[in-house]
Amino acid sequence: MSETTICRAFAPATVSNVACGFDVLGFAVNEPGDVVVARPRSRPGVELVEVTGDDGRLPRGAERNTAGVAVRALLDATGCDRGVSLSLHKGMPLSSGLGSSAASGVAAAHAANQLLGLGASQEVLLACAMAGERVACGSAHADNAAPSLYGGFVLIRAADPPDVVPLPVPEGLACAVVRPHIEVETRASRGLLGDTVPLKAAVTQWGNLGALIAGLFRGDLELIARSLEDVVAEPRRAGQVPGFAATQRAALDSGALGCSLSGSGPSIFALCASLAGAERAAEAMATALEGEGLASDRYVSGVGTEGVRLLPAEG
């Protein structure tokens, strides 16, 4: 546990829910992601000295920003009375369904943990990032924070305390994400779900979830493709994204294994057998959204097996 004078950590964006895994499944992409720089501070406590890439929209107070809250939780959990100064560089859009707040919290906790040589375990770092999520989203779910931390595909068996099950990622698996230029609030989007699920839909969902996990273990892309269906959240949320059905159809027609909302949307993801396939899917999805009069950003990336990591401390 060495102390350095600066630690820069990168935490990747994540796709949660993954069609059939509402609140229990997520995966990390290789990019984009958030970068947090942690520096020692002369006084105890956490300060947030800089936020870039958010167009000035995130809270600047460390106690209201997910990065600051995560580091505060880390200091409390480890009984550390030293101080940390944070700079947060957002590499992805806010409220887009890509786990933006989770990535900030994960990057911040990891950077501070390394800076101060605290030696906190991944379980502790996850709890700290979830404390940040609670401030950002009103509830603490691990399905973005855990894959951003661990990388790859991750199952959240139970949320409180988190029981995280890392899953294998088939060789070559890639992801296309399009973000239409509209915003969806996670809180509002959760409200659309209601409190109950038809038993028949629940059975369909757990059949698909089980099969998706079996498909990941086997590297069986056809089984994965058959499983990527959401009969619980997508039917209630897709109406928030104009052109969702056409976009999904375009992704599947381009050869994608599956396509659904990323998290609570509005971003739409497609899982593909290769990077080239993900390029095709992104193109097809963006074109479909354009047809609905919606501009969008595109991200194409391998599905990372690496989670949060340190970057060279040049900045």
Next chain:
Amino acid sequence: MSETTICRAFAPATVSNVACGFDVLGFAVNEPGDVVVARPRSRPGVELVEVTGDDGRLPRGAERNTAGVAVRALLDATGCDRGVSLSLHKGMPLSSGLGSSAASGVAAAHAANQLLGLGASQEVLLACAMAGERVACGSAHADNAAPSLYGGFVLIRAADPPDVVPLPVPEGLACAVVRPHIEVETRASRGLLGDTVPLKAAVTQWGNLGALIAGLFRGDLELIARSLEDVVAEPRRAGQVPGFAATQRAALDSGALGCSLSGSGPSIFALCASLAGAERAAEAMATALEGEGLASDRYVSGVGTEGVRLLPAEG
């Protein structure tokens, strides 16, 4: 495809639901099971000439008995106009939650398929057994028929048409079943479930189901143990079995990985890390039921990786 003058098939009992896999998961035990003997018949069609082991309670007409219906479906599916004469020897109690009707249908379809050299695939045999299930239970679920046919642990991704995903079975896994001397009708038991599930319970269930499947692939018995929890069906059905809670507690205290209702009950199963552990669990469970004034039968068996199979044609 050779024709023989007699074919005897054994199909094992099965535990469906398996705590967290309501309607989508099941596994086969090595014993008990049903035996069906198929012989050529001079006239076309199916006749059921003998049923033993049922205390005279099953329908004798081939068109109302699950074994006869399964074979009728097989002849129709393969366009066969020859005739089959069946003898059904029940090796397990009726309406006990051990997949009794599924085992009869699977054994009958397999025996007739072999007898007549029809070469029907496992998918076709499953559809035939499910036709039998429809007559016996009023609805066609594959979560008993599929594991009785394929052996091992089986996930039913989708029911119609069935999409069956065989799963690995960790070395040494064993099962204890106690059947209290009461009966539960599958139809009545389904009625207790209602039409909806709280969203929170559904999320818990698919987290557990996903983790159970990951645990089976990894051979991670601790993960399997954490996952064997039913927050959907068991809470609504356990009241049908006096002493269920005490019996479950006894199984877990004896070291079982998990314990829940077998199918819709009244049988109670415990999954264990070894045959010796399953013996201990069966003893503990039977003692607990006795404490509630209930006699019971016990079955202890490895979790089979073999499904339906031919027996020597001596009988």
